[in-house]
Amino acid sequence: xxxxxxxxxAVLFDEHKIQAxxxxxxxxxxxxxxxxxPVLIGILKGGFIFMADLVRAIDIYVxxxxxxxxxxxxxxxxxxxxxxxxxxxINVEGRDVIIxxxxxxxxxxxxxxxxxxxxxxxxxxxxxxxxxKPTAHKLEIEFEYVGFEVxxxxxxxxxxxxxxxxxxxxxxxxxxxxxxx
Ligand code: IMP
Ligand code: MG
Numbered sequence: 001x002x003x004x005x006x007x008x009x010a011v012l013f014d015e016h017k018i019q020a021x022x023x024x025x026x027x028x029x030x031x032x033x034x035x036x037x038p039v040l041i042g043i044l045k046g047g048f049i050f051m052a053d054l055v056r057a058i059d060i061y062v063x064x065x066x067x068x069x070x071x072x073x074x075x076x077x078x079x080x081x082x083x084x085x086x087x088x089x090i091n092v093e094g095r096d097v098i099i100x101x102x103x104x105x106x107x108x109x110x111x112x113x114x115x116x117x118x119x120x121x122x123x124x125x126x127x128x129x130x131x132x133k134p135t136a137h138k139l140e141i142e143f144e145y146v147g148f149e150v151x152x153x154x155x156x157x158x159x160x161x162x163x164x165x166x167x168x169x170x171x172x173x174x175x176x177x178x179x180x181x
Contacts, residue, residue: 004166008173013148015170018158021147026057037061038096041088043113044068046102049159050130054100065090071109076154076180097122102159103131107141
């Protein structure tokens with residue numbers, strides 16, 4: 001018995017469902033960027049598993065990079081992005097960039113990352129997020145590819161953590177409130 005499973009109140013998306021959705025997004029990206037070589041920027045750490053699976057569902061040439069941004073939030077509330085902890089290495093000037101992020105909650109982190117990437121003069125920027133919490137947005141934010149929508153619950157697994165734990169759960173589930181209250 002996996003001990004972590006006991007901390008989860010409900011499984012929202014299992015491995016099968018996630019992979020099926022990634023195949024759809026992967027073929028959409030492959031056709032939208034046909035003839036181009038986009039640069040995918042995975043946002044660490046939450047987006048690392050999503051990025052790893054997504055790129056294998058894409059069948060055109062892509063380059064990959066990663067970026068890490070610190071957020072001042074603790075526990076289950078985020079207060080937006082603070083500063084760059086790991087910068088991009090690829091020169092994205094004139095390139096088509098796709099930001100690959102785990103979840104849009106308030107939207108503050110993503111807005112910060114988008115603004116930062118635009119400063120490097122890319123030709124285009126689109127965003128691919130695994131999860132969206134539409135009712136939690138604190139600003140109006142655009143993203144082009146979305147895996148799934150979730151309610152205003154705290155979710156973990158498949159890269160998403162609570163206190164650095166649960167990233168290795170193969171599914172996405174709701175963390176029991178007693179785990180953080
Ligand atoms: P935002 O800036 O409020 O949109 O928060 C974005 C970041 O907070 C995400 O990239 C996640 O790292 C983290 N986050 C927000 N909601 C959740 C959640 O339900 N589970 C795990 N991490 C979350
Ligand atoms: Mg994140």
